Amino acid sequence: MIQFIYESDKELFESAFRFAQKQVKRLIETYPDFYPMYTVSGAWKHAGPAWTHWCDGFLPGMMWLFVRHLGSGDAESEYWTEQAIRYSKPLEPRKNDRDVHDLGFIFFSTYYRWYRMTRDPAIREVVIQAGRTLAKRFNENGQYLRSFVAEDSIFIDIMMNVGIIFYAARETNDKRLRDVAVRHCITTRRYLVRGDGSTAHEGIFNLETGEFLRQSTQQGFRGDSCWSRGLTWSLYGFTTSYEYSRDPRFLHTAEACADYYITHTPADGVPPWDYNAPPENRSLVDSSAAAIAAAGLLRLCRHIGDPMKGHFYWSTAIHILRTLCTDYLAASDRGWGGVLKGGVYHLHKSLGVDESVMWGEYFFTEALEEALRILRTSSQAPTARYLNSRS
Numbered sequence: 001m002i003q004f005i006y007e008s009d010k011e012l013f014e015s016a017f018r019f020a021q022k023q024v025k026r027l028i029e030t031y032p033d034f035y036p037m038y039t040v041s042g043a044w045k046h047a048g049p050a051w052t053h054w055c056d057g058f059l060p061g062m063m064w065l066f067v068r069h070l071g072s073g074d075a076e077s078e079y080w081t082e083q084a085i086r087y088s089k090p091l092e093p094r095k096n097d098r099d100v101h102d103l104g105f106i107f108f109s110t111y112y113r114w115y116r117m118t119r120d121p122a123i124r125e126v127v128i129q130a131g132r133t134l135a136k137r138f139n140e141n142g143q144y145l146r147s148f149v150a151e152d153s154i155f156i157d158i159m160m161n162v163g164i165i166f167y168a169a170r171e172t173n174d175k176r177l178r179d180v181a182v183r184h185c186i187t188t189r190r191y192l193v194r195g196d197g198s199t200a201h202e203g204i205f206n207l208e209t210g211e212f213l214r215q216s217t218q219q220g221f222r223g224d225s226c227w228s229r230g231l232t233w234s235l236y237g238f239t240t241s242y243e244y245s246r247d248p249r250f251l252h253t254a255e256a257c258a259d260y261y262i263t264h265t266p267a268d269g270v271p272p273w274d275y276n277a278p279p280e281n282r283s284l285v286d287s288s289a290a291a292i293a294a295a296g297l298l299r300l301c302r303h304i305g306d307p308m309k310g311h312f313y314w315s316t317a318i319h320i321l322r323t324l325c326t327d328y329l330a331a332s333d334r335g336w337g338g339v340l341k342g343g344v345y346h347l348h349k350s351l352g353v354d355e356s357v358m359w360g361e362y363f364f365t366e367a368l369e370e371a372l373r374i375l376r377t378s379s380q381a382p383t384a385r386y387l388n389s390r391s
């Protein structure tokens with residue numbers, strides 16, 4: 001029965017994966033060496049502002065995922081390897097970028113994946129340097145990595161980036177770096193993750209005393225609301241932090257966020273852009289948050305001791321992917337440049353609202369690749385095999 005169900009998923013996911021390859025090929029042939037962020041009416045190239053410069057890893061990151069899926073040896077995989085290197089290389093100077101808090105997004109999707117394929121120490125060095133640069137954002141008084149907007153501000157999004165500091169610490173055996181990463185996670189769970197597992201987007205501190213002042217937001221509805229993408233950054237980011245630190249507090253936080261997601265998201269698995277959105281835009285969803293949740297749950301389910309709960313996270317991820325493949329894929333709209341419709345970047349600034357967004361494309365591809373790898377090799381109920389192979 002289980003195998004029968006997953007057989008049809010496999011076909012659905014493989015077809016979506018092929019569509020992602022087709023759209024990326026079309027994009028890079030139409031606009032060579034262009035790094036997109038969000039579409040406007042389905043078109044990647046436009047004059048809309050970026051707000052901040054954090055998305056350049058996602059396009060080459062998708063290419064590395066294509067390579068991983070295809071394996072080595074055939075012409076298609078050689079093509080994607082060539083493109084992935086071509087689009088990753090120009091990002092190297094960003095390893096010293098002090099203007100953004102997004103170096104995990106940029107380098108985990110690219111140089112980290114590249115290194116895992118080649119084991120070339122020079123490539124690993126780039127990831128390590130990015131981790132060292134990110135750690136320079138640490139504010140000692142408040143015990144957090146500051147966001148790009150101001151010295152007194154912390155974002156939930158930074159949980160997706162702190163992993164690169166853990167990585168640099170582990171690879172160089174640098175205890176100070178590890179300590180910075182751990183302290184940032186503790187501060188984030190203390191002030192941005194609420195008792196019910198919901199999250200605030202931003203926190204504001206007193207710079208002189210380091211005292212936490214209030215929850216706030218940039219992209220969510222309000223300081224006391226739960227912006228859905230922030231929740232999924234937290235779910236995924238605390239899972240990564242647990243993988244590096246094995247600190248059970250981070251696993252509990254990831255589970256709390258996952259449980260909030262599951263209990264508050266409509267039955268199809270795609271959340272509203274903000275769980276507390278006002279009536280005038282309550283029906284607006286964010287498919288990118290759903291893609292991040294699917295990718296995060298596929299990682300989180302590996303670490304859950306209770307097999308029933310682990311299976312529940314796995315099957316929730318599969319359910320989300322089914323919905324994305326069925327209701328959000330742009331495949332039937334020939335004029336649309338992206339893979340997934342229904343993403344939201346910044347509602348208040350009217351950027352990328354109900355559009356394709358690069359991080360949605362990337363985490364959707366990551367989740368598809370992960371699910372397909374498990375389904376491809378599974379000869380029994382996938383989660384049992386999945387969990388056993390990783391315990």
Ligand code: GLY
Binds near residue numbers: 054157219229345
């Ligand atoms: N700045 C990260 C995000 O838009 O989710």
